[in-house]
Amino acid sequence: xxxxxxxxxxxxxxxxxxxxxxxxxxxxxxxxxxxxxxxxxxxxxxxxxxxxxxxxxxxxxxxxxxxxxxxxxxxxxxxxxxxxxxxxxxxxxxxxxxxxxxxxxxxxxxxxxxxxxxxxxxxxxxxxxxxxxxxxxxxxxxxxxxxxxxxxxxxxxxxxxxxxxxxxxxxxxxxxxxxxxxxxxxxxxxxxxxxxxxxxxxxxxxxxxxxxxxxxxxxxxxxxxxxxxxxxxxxxxxxxxxxxxxxxxxxxxxxxxxxxxxxxxxxxxxxxxxxxxxxxxxxxxxxxxxxxxxxxxxxxxxxxxxxxxxxxx
Numbered sequence: 001x002x003x004x005x006x007x008x009x010x011x012x013x014x015x016x017x018x019x020x021x022x023x024x025x026x027x028x029x030x031x032x033x034x035x036x037x038x039x040x041x042x043x044x045x046x047x048x049x050x051x052x053x054x055x056x057x058x059x060x061x062x063x064x065x066x067x068x069x070x071x072x073x074x075x076x077x078x079x080x081x082x083x084x085x086x087x088x089x090x091x092x093x094x095x096x097x098x099x100x101x102x103x104x105x106x107x108x109x110x111x112x113x114x115x116x117x118x119x120x121x122x123x124x125x126x127x128x129x130x131x132x133x134x135x136x137x138x139x140x141x142x143x144x145x146x147x148x149x150x151x152x153x154x155x156x157x158x159x160x161x162x163x164x165x166x167x168x169x170x171x172x173x174x175x176x177x178x179x180x181x182x183x184x185x186x187x188x189x190x191x192x193x194x195x196x197x198x199x200x201x202x203x204x205x206x207x208x209x210x211x212x213x214x215x216x217x218x219x220x221x222x223x224x225x226x227x228x229x230x231x232x233x234x235x236x237x238x239x240x241x242x243x244x245x246x247x248x249x250x251x252x253x254x255x256x257x258x259x260x261x262x263x264x265x266x267x268x269x270x271x272x273x274x275x276x277x278x279x280x281x282x283x284x285x286x287x288x289x290x291x292x293x294x295x296x297x298x299x300x301x302x303x304x305x306x307x308x309x310x311x312x313x
Contacts, residue, residue, distance in 0.1 A: 004016065005017075009106055009110050010105060010106050012078070012080060012107035014107065014110055014111055016035065016110075016114050017114065019031050019032035019035070020032060021062070022062055023059060023273075024062065024063055024271070024272065024273050025062060025063070026271050027273060027297075029298070031113070031114070031116065033273075034113055034118065034267065034273070035110060037267065037298040038110065038112075038267075039106065039109075040306075041265045041301065041302060041305055042106045042109055044264075044265055044313070045109070045120075045264075045265040045266070046103065046104070046106070047312075048122070048264050048265065049102070049103040049104075049109075049120065049122060049263060051127050051129055052102065052122035052123060052125070052126050052263075053071075053086060053100035053102065053123065053127065054100060054101050054103055054112075054121070054122060055069060055070070055100075055120075055121040055122070056112060056115075056117035056120060057069050057118060058115060058116050058117050058118065059116050059118050060115075060116050062116075063118070063270065069121075070117070071098050071100060072099055072100070073099045073101055077101065079134060080136050081101050081102075081111065081135075082101065082102040082104045082108070083101055083102060083132070083133060083134065083145060084099070084102060084127045084132050084133070084148035085099050085100075085145045085146070085147055085148050086127070086148045086150070097147075099145065102132060118267050118268070119262060119266055120262070120266040121260040121261065121262055122261070122263045123259065123260050123261075124153045124155050124156065124254070124255055124261070125150050125151055125152060125153045125154060125257065126150075126154060127148045127150055127151065128149035128150075130149070131145075131147065131148045133146065152210055153205060153216045153257075154204065155202055155204050155205055156187065156189075156203045156219070156220060156255060157200050157202050157203075157220075157254050157255060158178055158200065158201045158220060158250055158251070158252065158254075159250070159251035159254045160175060160198045160199050160248050160249070160251075161197065161198045161249040162197055162198050162247075162249075163236075163244030163245045163246060163249065164245065165245070166246050166248055167198075168198070168199065168287060169287055169288070169290070169293065170234060171248055172285070172288040172293060173234065174227070174234060175191055175288075176285060176288050177227060177230075177231065177235075178223070178250070179191075181227070182201070182223075186206060186209070187203040187204075187205070189201040189202060190202050190203070190278055190279075190311055191279045191283075192278050192279065192312075193276070193279055193293070193296065194262060194268075194276050194295070195266075195268035195270065195274035195275045195276045195277065195295055195296075196262075196268055196295070198248070199279075199284075200254075200276070202264065216255045217252065217253070217255040219255075220252035220254075220255045221237070221252045221253075223252070224237035224250035227250060233247075234248060235250060236248065236250065237249075239251075263276065264276050264278055264312055265278075265305075273297050273298045274295045274296065274297050275296055275298050275300075275301040277301045278311035278312050280308075
């Protein structure tokens with residue numbers, strides 16, 4: 001299907017191009033298959049993306065070619081794509097802003113995949129829906145979107161990053177220890193193998209959590225320091241490169257408001273079409289006891305979602 005194909009997705013007309021282009025040369029996975037995957041997992045992925053400013057990593061010529069991160073709306077963005085205007089992180093000049101897209105619906109997800117936006121990265125907070133707009137929704141009297149209003153973080157993430165030769169086995173041992181501490185704080189974390197080297201633990205923040213822990217990043221930092229002290233041969237809370245081999249870094253910094261992490265169910269731009277995949281705790285516990293645990297690809301994740309439902313729901 002080298003020719004352009006026009007489709008209708010939830011009432012939106014989209015022109016899909018180069019569906020037979022191979023985006024993953026090692027496996028022969030095409031753009032059409034990437035689009036099919038994102039369509040299949042959309043019911044689980046879209047709730048993770050909704051109202052979160054979206055940073056994309058694009059591989060226009062496939063994962064063997066160059067890539068680039070993109071935050072702003074690209075040229076030719078359909079007027080119906082939701083967007084939010086936010087200050088540039090770290091800027092001291094309030095007029096410096098970025099117009100981010102938000103993936104609120106399947107049509108937007110398909111549009112992004114058609115642009116070879118393989119990886120989808122989001123922060124741990126959402127924006128006030130009242131500050132989300134579309135180009136079509138702006139009145140003639142107002143041609144620029146309103147300033148976005150970030151809400152407090154609604155989830156905590158602990159990134160478990162192994163330093164070789166450590167891998168998923170060591171991450172699993174640490175994940176169980178982190179889970180037990182988070183559960184003691186009233187949280188319910190879900191493990192997500194990253195599709196790269198390690199895994200993340202995602203925990204929704206219940207109402208009232210911020211009253212006791214107004215700085216989620218500091219809460220995560222303290223937890224990481226505690227684990228590093230309790231398990232010094234395996235766990236690090238500092239990013240010192242010389243200390244990394246054979247240990248698991250608990251990257252608490254992913255909770256900083258300017259940071260993003262790979263969104264669960266997103267593909268990765270690796271050699272194979274692996275996915276940031278939610279996992280059962282019994283899989284992680286078994287891996288901590290010596291069973292094999294591997295990163296999952298897009299076909300496996302789609303099949304597991306159909307069989308088991310959304311583990312993050």
